Amino acid sequence: MSQQDKPMLVVGGGIGGVAMALALGRQGRRVQLLEQLEEIAPIGYGVQMGPNVLPMLDQLGVGQAVRRAAYLPPEIELFDAYTAQRLACVPLHGAAFDAMFPQPYIAIHRVDLHEILLQACRAYPHIEMVQAATVTGFSESAQGVQAQCADGKSFEGEAMIAADGLRSKIRAQLFPDDAPRATGYVAHRAIVPFDQAPASLQSRLGVTMWSGDGFHVIYYPLRNQSELNLVAVFRVDPPVASAAGHAEQLQAAVATCQGEVRDVLACMNLERRWAIADREPLRRWSQGRVTLLGDSAHATLQSLAQGAGMAVEDVCVLSRLIERSEGDHASAFSRFQRLRLTRTARVQLTSRALWEEYHCGGIAAQVRNQAWGERSPQDFLYCVNWLWSPVDLAELA
Numbered sequence: 001m002s003q004q005d006k007p008m009l010v011v012g013g014g015i016g017g018v019a020m021a022l023a024l025g026r027q028g029r030r031v032q033l034l035e036q037l038e039e040i041a042p043i044g045y046g047v048q049m050g051p052n053v054l055p056m057l058d059q060l061g062v063g064q065a066v067r068r069a070a071y072l073p074p075e076i077e078l079f080d081a082y083t084a085q086r087l088a089c090v091p092l093h094g095a096a097f098d099a100m101f102p103q104p105y106i107a108i109h110r111v112d113l114h115e116i117l118l119q120a121c122r123a124y125p126h127i128e129m130v131q132a133a134t135v136t137g138f139s140e141s142a143q144g145v146q147a148q149c150a151d152g153k154s155f156e157g158e159a160m161i162a163a164d165g166l167r168s169k170i171r172a173q174l175f176p177d178d179a180p181r182a183t184g185y186v187a188h189r190a191i192v193p194f195d196q197a198p199a200s201l202q203s204r205l206g207v208t209m210w211s212g213d214g215f216h217v218i219y220y221p222l223r224n225q226s227e228l229n230l231v232a233v234f235r236v237d238p239p240v241a242s243a244a245g246h247a248e249q250l251q252a253a254v255a256t257c258q259g260e261v262r263d264v265l266a267c268m269n270l271e272r273r274w275a276i277a278d279r280e281p282l283r284r285w286s287q288g289r290v291t292l293l294g295d296s297a298h299a300t301l302q303s304l305a306q307g308a309g310m311a312v313e314d315v316c317v318l319s320r321l322i323e324r325s326e327g328d329h330a331s332a333f334s335r336f337q338r339l340r341l342t343r344t345a346r347v348q349l350t351s352r353a354l355w356e357e358y359h360c361g362g363i364a365a366q367v368r369n370q371a372w373g374e375r376s377p378q379d380f381l382y383c384v385n386w387l388w389s390p391v392d393l394a395e396l397a
């Protein structure tokens with residue numbers, strides 16, 4: 001362990017923050033992770049991770065544990081919600097996939113991924129998890145950074161990495177005019193025991209998605225196919241305040257859809273909803289000894305299922321740069337944002353474009369159906385090659 005007297009401060013105990021604490025802990029650094037919740041615990045739903053992510057998790061020493069906990073979907077299929085026309089099939093195993101991607105595409109319960117990362121952190125006594133610590137802001141001096149918390153406490157560190165999510169307080173201090181971009185869509189999520197799911201949903205073992213005018217639903221198995229993860233995303237325009245009115249609005253939207261789409265809604269508690277938002281790409285997200293990471297830096301719509309993946313990639317790139325920076329954190333942070341800008345902005349902007357395609361109706365949907373129908377499974381793999389190919393960490397040497 002190094003002789004530094006001040007720890008590195010990590011704000012936020014989501015996947016990005018815990019992975020960052022682990023990466024720094026593995027370098028022998030002291031870390032204080034400041035999390036606002038009384039208990040560091042993730043929202044318990046599924047998360048998909050492209051073949052670009054496992055090599056990063058290997059770098060953090062948790063790849064094998066993640067492989068054991070992961071479900072490997074055989075394909076991603078996208079259907080028209082009204083006609084059941086198959087618009088896309090992306091094979092996730094077989095010769096074409098294996099030739100391009102040596103690592104699998106996985107689906108994992110977020111709780112399992114988080115617990116694997118937390119468990120790995122526990123092996124390093126110099127990683128301290130500070131819970132019920134809501135960071136409200138920071139101040140920086142030549143010697144370090146001070147994080148201020150809502151209860152009046154403060155924490156001194158060498159540098160600060162803010163992984164405090166979409167509504168980051170640290171981003172708000174760095175860029176007061178910047179705010180999350182609301183989309184007018186809400187998400188509903190559920191996990192049900194696989195054998196209790198409607199038979200229509202049990203019949204598909206891949207990642208299955210249905211697209212309609214102003215909504216999509218998606219589902220896939222988890223945990224050795226013992227559970228089914230479901231997500232339903234709807235445009236609510238105008239939003240209806242009452243739970244009953246909201247449920248009616250959604251039922252009306254799927255009334256003329258295939259039964260499988262309605263089966264998804266039947267599994268969900270429509271009273272719980274999450275507003276969907278993303279962020280504008282930023283050219284700068286570091287300043288001096290402070291940097292953003294994960295959603296706080298580049299929150300994206302979930303069209304490509306890569307928000308958590310990008311956070312894990314950030315961690316591997318940033319920790320490698322810190323390791324090589326000989327204590328010059330400002331230089332490491334500035335290089336980090338330069339190296340990560342184009343890839344993360346491409347994820348954000350491509351996700352927005354795909355979002356439109358997923359949710360269009362009328363003539364736009366007809367055009368989408370024709371255009372997507374012309375693509376072969378191999379074509380879809382080529383389309384995601386830029387994303388699913390892992391970041392080359394050796395280049396950072």
Ligand SMILES: Cc1cc2nc3c(=O)[nH]c(=O)nc-3n(C[C@H](O)[C@H](O)[C@H](O)COP(=O)(O)OP(=O)(O)OC[C@H]3O[C@@H](n4cnc5c(N)ncnc54)[C@H](O)[C@@H]3O)c2cc1C
Pocket residue numbers: 011012013014015016017034035036037046047048049133134135136163164165166167168169187231274293294295296300302305306307308309310311
């Ligand atoms: C419906 C849906 C489906 C998704 N599916 C996928 C998917 O399949 N694959 C994928 O890769 N991504 C997916 N994502 C995106 C993914 O969830 C996020 O990109 C990822 O969780 C971001 O991780 P993070 O650590 O940056 O932020 P978060 O997970 O948001 O963690 C932030 C943490 O900081 C804490 N915090 C916040 N403010 C403070 C504060 N002031 N002080 C201290 N602590 C604070 C929070 O409590 C939280 O623990 C999905 C998102 C949604 C909404």
